[in-house]
Amino acid sequence: MKxxxxxxxxxxxxxxxxxxxxxxxxxxxxxxEDGLDAFKYLQQQQVDVAFLDINVPSIDGMLLARxxxxxAKKPFIIFTTAHKDFAAEAFEIEAFDYILKPFNENRIQGxxxxxxxxxxxxxxxPSLISASPSRSSTVNLYKGERICVxxxxxxLYVEAAEKLTKVFTANDDFVVPMTxxxxxxxxxxxxxxxxxxxxxxxxxxxQEITPWYNSTYLVKLQxxxxxxxxxxxxxxEFRELMGL
Numbered sequence: 001m002k003x004x005x006x007x008x009x010x011x012x013x014x015x016x017x018x019x020x021x022x023x024x025x026x027x028x029x030x031x032x033e034d035g036l037d038a039f040k041y042l043q044q045q046q047v048d049v050a051f052l053d054i055n056v057p058s059i060d061g062m063l064l065a066r067x068x069x070x071x072a073k074k075p076f077i078i079f080t081t082a083h084k085d086f087a088a089e090a091f092e093i094e095a096f097d098y099i100l101k102p103f104n105e106n107r108i109q110g111x112x113x114x115x116x117x118x119x120x121x122x123x124x125x126p127s128l129i130s131a132s133p134s135r136s137s138t139v140n141l142y143k144g145e146r147i148c149v150x151x152x153x154x155x156l157y158v159e160a161a162e163k164l165t166k167v168f169t170a171n172d173d174f175v176v177p178m179t180x181x182x183x184x185x186x187x188x189x190x191x192x193x194x195x196x197x198x199x200x201x202x203x204x205x206x207q208e209i210t211p212w213y214n215s216t217y218l219v220k221l222q223x224x225x226x227x228x229x230x231x232x233x234x235x236x237e238f239r240e241l242m243g244l
Contacts, residue, residue: 001026001048001119004041006064007080008033008056012101016051016080019105024112035059039067047075049096049115054081062086069093076115084144091142091177098147114138114149139186141167141174148174152187156205156221157228160198170223193241195219195230203241 003026007013013031020026026049032038036058042050050068052061059067065077076096079086080103090098096118097111118138139155141148150169159166160180167174167183176183184192184200194200201219208220210227216235218227230238238244 001116002029002046003027003049003051003075004029004038004047005031005051006033006035006038006056006061007031007051007053009053012053012080012103015103016108019103019108020112023105023109024116026112026115033057035061035064039064042068042071042075046073048119049076049078051078051080054079054083054086062089065090065093065095076118078111078115087144087147088142088177091140091147094140095147096140096149118149139167139183140176142176143172143174150174152191153202153204155187155192155202156224157202157226158183158200168224193234193238195228195234195238197231199228201228206242209242209244 003020005013005016005028007016017028020028029047030041032041033056035056039059052065054061061079061081068074068077077093078096079090079098080101082101084100087098096115099108099111138149138151141150154169156168156170158168158180161175163179165176165178165180165183167176180198180200184194191202191204192200193203201221205221205223206219207222210218210220212218212229214232216232217230217238219230220227
C-alpha cells in the first residue's frame with residue numbers, strides 16, 4: 001500500500017516514518033509540510049493511506065480530509081495531532097483512526113496492523129466475504145479522543161441513548177454518533193438482533209436465557225454480567241432464531 005504524510009514538524013515526520021517502516025509494509029511515497037501541496041498531489045496521484053496533521057499551512061488537515069473524502073476512491077485517513085478537540089469531527093468524516101502526539105510506538109503499531117487487516121478484507125475475493133456485502137466487518141467506535149476500528153464480532157450488545165448509541169464489548173464500552181436504528185444498518189442481520197426498542201444483541205454471544213414476566217425473556221451474554229430484556233413484540237422472532 002502507498003501512503004503520504006502531511007506534517008510540518010520535521011521531528012514528528014521523521015519519527016512517524018521510522019515507525020511505519022519498522023512495523024508495516026506501507027510505502028511512504030510522498031511527504032508534505034503544506035496542506036495545499038498535498039491536495040494538489042492527491043488530485044493527480046492515488047494513494048491508499050493519508051496520515052494528516054491538523055495544524056499545517058495553507059489548508060489545515062481537517063479541511064484537507066474533507067476534500068479527500070469527496071474522492072471516488074478514498075484513502076484511509078489517519079489523523080496525527082496534538083489536539084484532542086477534533087476527534088468528534090474526525091469521526092464524522094469516517095477517519096480510520098486519530099493518533100495523539102507525542103507518538104506512542106505501540107499505539108501506532110496497533111493502528112498499522114488494523115489498517116493492513118482492513119485493506120486485506122477490502123480486496124478479498126467475493127467468496128471470502130460475508131454474505132452481507134453491503135456491510136463492513138468493522139465499525140468505527142468512539143471513546144474520548146480515540147476512534148477505535150472494531151470487528152463487529154467483538155460487540156456484545158448495543159443500547160440506545162437518545163441520538164447516540166452505546167456499544168459494549170467484553171473489555172470496553174464506546175459510543176457512536178447515530179441512533180440505534182442507524183447503527184443496526186451497519187451490522188450483519190444474521191448475527192445481530194434488535195431484542196428491544198432500546199437494546200440489540202449479538203446472537204452468537206448468547207450464554208443464558210431466563211424466562212421473565214409476561215412470557216418474555218432476559219438474556220445474558222458471554223463476557224457481560226448484565227441481563228438484557230427481550231420485549232413481547234420481539235419474542236416470536238427471538239424464539240425462532242434461538243430454536244426455542
